[in-house]
Amino acid sequence: MSDWDWLKTQPEGQFLERKSCYHRGPQGGRERRPTKEIVHDLAESLVAMANADGGTVALGIEDDGVSTGVPDPLDWRRVRAQLDDLIRPRLLYQYQEITLDGQRIWVLTTEWSPEVHQLSDGRYLFRVGASNQPFPAGDIEAIKAARRQRVTEEQILPEATLDDLDLSLVAELSAKGALNRSPEETLLHYRLAERVDGQWRLTLAALLLFGKDPGRWHPRCGIEFIQWRGTERRTGADLNIIKRIRLEAPLVRLIEKAYQTIQTYLPERQHLVDLFFTEQLVYPTFAWQEAIINAVAHRDYRQRGRNIEVHLFDDRLEIRSPGELVEPVTLEHLYRRERVHQSRNPRIVRVLVDLGYMRELGEGIPRMFEVMEREGLHPPEFSLEGGAFVVTLRSEPLYSPRTMRWLRQFEGLGLNPRQVRLLAYAHEHDGQFTSHVYQQLVGVDLYTASRDIRDLMRRGLVRLKKPRGRIYEVLAEPSPPSEKPPELVALEPILEQKGFITNRDIREVLGVTRRQAQYIAEKLTRAGWLRAEGKGRWRKYRLGWSVIATP
Numbered sequence: 001m002s003d004w005d006w007l008k009t010q011p012e013g014q015f016l017e018r019k020s021c022y023h024r025g026p027q028g029g030r031e032r033r034p035t036k037e038i039v040h041d042l043a044e045s046l047v048a049m050a051n052a053d054g055g056t057v058a059l060g061i062e063d064d065g066v067s068t069g070v071p072d073p074l075d076w077r078r079v080r081a082q083l084d085d086l087i088r089p090r091l092l093y094q095y096q097e098i099t100l101d102g103q104r105i106w107v108l109t110t111e112w113s114p115e116v117h118q119l120s121d122g123r124y125l126f127r128v129g130a131s132n133q134p135f136p137a138g139d140i141e142a143i144k145a146a147r148r149q150r151v152t153e154e155q156i157l158p159e160a161t162l163d164d165l166d167l168s169l170v171a172e173l174s175a176k177g178a179l180n181r182s183p184e185e186t187l188l189h190y191r192l193a194e195r196v197d198g199q200w201r202l203t204l205a206a207l208l209l210f211g212k213d214p215g216r217w218h219p220r221c222g223i224e225f226i227q228w229r230g231t232e233r234r235t236g237a238d239l240n241i242i243k244r245i246r247l248e249a250p251l252v253r254l255i256e257k258a259y260q261t262i263q264t265y266l267p268e269r270q271h272l273v274d275l276f277f278t279e280q281l282v283y284p285t286f287a288w289q290e291a292i293i294n295a296v297a298h299r300d301y302r303q304r305g306r307n308i309e310v311h312l313f314d315d316r317l318e319i320r321s322p323g324e325l326v327e328p329v330t331l332e333h334l335y336r337r338e339r340v341h342q343s344r345n346p347r348i349v350r351v352l353v354d355l356g357y358m359r360e361l362g363e364g365i366p367r368m369f370e371v372m373e374r375e376g377l378h379p380p381e382f383s384l385e386g387g388a389f390v391v392t393l394r395s396e397p398l399y400s401p402r403t404m405r406w407l408r409q410f411e412g413l414g415l416n417p418r419q420v421r422l423l424a425y426a427h428e429h430d431g432q433f434t435s436h437v438y439q440q441l442v443g444v445d446l447y448t449a450s451r452d453i454r455d456l457m458r459r460g461l462v463r464l465k466k467p468r469g470r471i472y473e474v475l476a477e478p479s480p481p482s483e484k485p486p487e488l489v490a491l492e493p494i495l496e497q498k499g500f501i502t503n504r505d506i507r508e509v510l511g512v513t514r515r516q517a518q519y520i521a522e523k524l525t526r527a528g529w530l531r532a533e534g535k536g537r538w539r540k541y542r543l544g545w546s547v548i549a550t551p
Contacts, residue, residue, distance in 0.1 A: 004100050006178045007058045007107070008065035012130045015055040015350050017045045020062050021070055032071055039079055043086040046110050047117045048125035048132035050091055053346035054111040054191075055127065060103055069103030076106070086120045111191060112346050128339060129363070142327035152301045153205035153345045156194075157217060160202040169210045169252055177354045191347055204301070205347045209251045220322075222248040223258050223292070224307040227265055231315045246307070251296055251348065255357055258292055258310070265312060267395070282395045283317055284371040287380065290364045291391040293357050295321035297349050303387070319391045324384060334382050335443075337366040373417045376404040376424075399424045413459065418442045419452050423461070423474060431474045432465065487520050488529050500533070500540040 010016055019041050022030040042057055049055035060070040076095065084090060093110040118124045126135035162184070170183035179186055184200070187193035192206035207217040214221050227243040234240045243265065249257050267282045295308045300323025311318040325331070326342040343349045352358045368380045376399045381392040399407070403424050410423065418438075425441055426433045438449045453472060456462040465473035487510060494505050506517035521541050524530040530541040 003180055004098050004105070004107070005180060007056075007061060007100065007105070008067065009178045010354070012063065014053060014127060014129060014353060015049075017049075017055065017057045017130070018061040018063055018065070019045070019057060019059045020068060021060060021074070022068055030068070032073075035074060035079070036082075038074070039082045039086065042079075042108065043083055043119060044125055044132050045127075046083070046091060046093055046108060047087055047119055048127040050093075050110045050113040050117050051125060051135065052112065052127035053343050053349060055109070057108045058105060059108070060105040061100070067101040067103040067105060070106055072104075088118055088120060089115055091117050112343075136328070139328035153203065153208070153347055154191075155204045156201045157204060157207065158201065160207055160217070162200050162202075164202070164207060164212060164216075165210045166212050166250060167210075169250060173252070173351060173355060176356065190351060192351075203347070205345065205351075208301070209348060209351055211250055214250055215248055218301060219304055220307045221251070221301070222246060222307050223254060223296075223310060225258075225262055225265070225310045225312070227312045229314070231313050252351070252355060255293055255296055255352075259289055262288070262292075262310060262312075266317075283393050284375050284377070286371045287368045287393055288317055288319070290368055291319040291380075291393070293352070294364060294391075295319055295389075297352050297358060298326065298344050298389075299323050300344060306388075315395055317393045317395075320385075320388045321390075322388055324387065325389055331382050331384070334365050337369055339363060339366060370417065373398070373420065376407075400428065403427050410461075415456075416452070418444065418448075419456060422452070422456075426472075426474045433472055433474075434470055435472075485524065485529065488524060495543055500542045501530075502540055 007016070007018070012018055019038070021033055021038055023033055024030060038059070042059065045055075045057045049057070061067050076097065080095070091110060091113065093108050096107045096109075098105050098107055116124065124135040125132045127133075165183075167183040170186050173179075173190075174181050174183065174186040179189060181189060184193075187202075187206060188195070192203050192209070194201050204217060208214050208221055211217060223246075225243070225245045225247065226241060229240040229242050245261060247254060247257055247261060263281070263285075266288070292308075292310065299308060299321045303322040306322050308322065309318075309320040311320070323344065326344045329342050349358065358364075365380075372379055372393065376397045378394040378396065378398050381394070383390045383392070397404070398421075406427055407420060407424055410420065415423075421442055422433060422438050425437070435446065435449050435453060438444070438453065439446060444452075453462065457464070461475055462472050463475055465471050487506075490509055491501055491506065494501050494509065498505075503514060503517045503521065506512065506520055507514060510517070510520065512520065521530065521532070525532050525541065530543065533540045533542060
């Protein structure tokens, strides 16, 4: 296996971009791309990566990892000159020509730059996930200021040696990233160490991620979990702390340790799924774990006097991360669910991404909103308090259990979270609403509200009931009565045994004809007691969401 096979096997994303020198021809063959086009592609990715967290561009490899090579007519000296003409100010990057699968490959690597770079056409680009996105010029100065704070993780600690690291953890990173390199070479690859005059010099990031004793290098690099009785903090004689646990480990182990420890203290609630009760955490797993991984990855490690803190109250979970937001990310960006990303600790982030703890950067916050709302909970809350960034997840349901059961009929329709919230509001207010109410409810402008409401009308879910006053009405099926129909009660033993019923089951249990059985199944489905799967003779009916019991 080649030391460079990771260029083919690792997925493209925040830190890796593969570029081809060919277009696919009309007959399925390959046509060489113009040199100017290739150079522009390289310049865009290098600028975007340098403006974000750094990364590698591999020229001569297809998106699917197949090595097709750099054709001989391409000369690096000329390409480099063209790149220098396209990037302002001049960008420092490393260039290597390697051989992979018998093909010539160019590997260009850049780190994040303390300067902000732009293309000669005036565009500023920023790397977000696997794409190079236009970046507002107005945020450039803010980014420059934030960049000056991003040196903590790069600090070289002269007294540290390789003996201070658990190299087996580094080897796991190498294996996970398919690098096929020694632990020492892996540290160099991730810019976590350097070798000067035969001596290894380690960064703070390396010691936090893989150190045998991370607390020796940073006294508060762990996570403190505190469980409180009630809904507020009390001190002195009224101190209401139930449990206090301090978690310490190398960062690559700290996250999993935190997951396992904290989950045992999170409350659960019962859900009825296919006639069987199952336990489910009050807080959706993705939401609270995403908040913890973000705290570890993005905290300000200059603050050495406090840990990350996780506070569990009777009604909420708070995750407090030392440090303010990194410019240009703002609370407004987060509440608008924008896919925005900026790293205070890009080297730590890169390791956590390659280990699989973090996925597409910038996607976590929008997904937190999605999973909280899908469970009928209040959306996550964000605040800045005393030099810390605070994420609050509330356990109180946003909607009543009856409304949550009713909302299940809209699953699979592709409605956005705003529309689902509107339907829930209408269900709890006699099935009616106005555009003004919608705007106030979800915080959108008149244009967005009108677009969402027109979409609901097009789907046949909403109609304009009173033109005067613009009062709308929900046309969806009403909530079924709380008492189960007798037909369903008779069919429940088969549903429990098989997990579904068929037309034949209905005929045999109720003693009806095929047509009558079809009518009964459709009636129970429309009311939400059953849900249909498949077509024709293969159609099955499973338990509908309306049967879910209220906790």
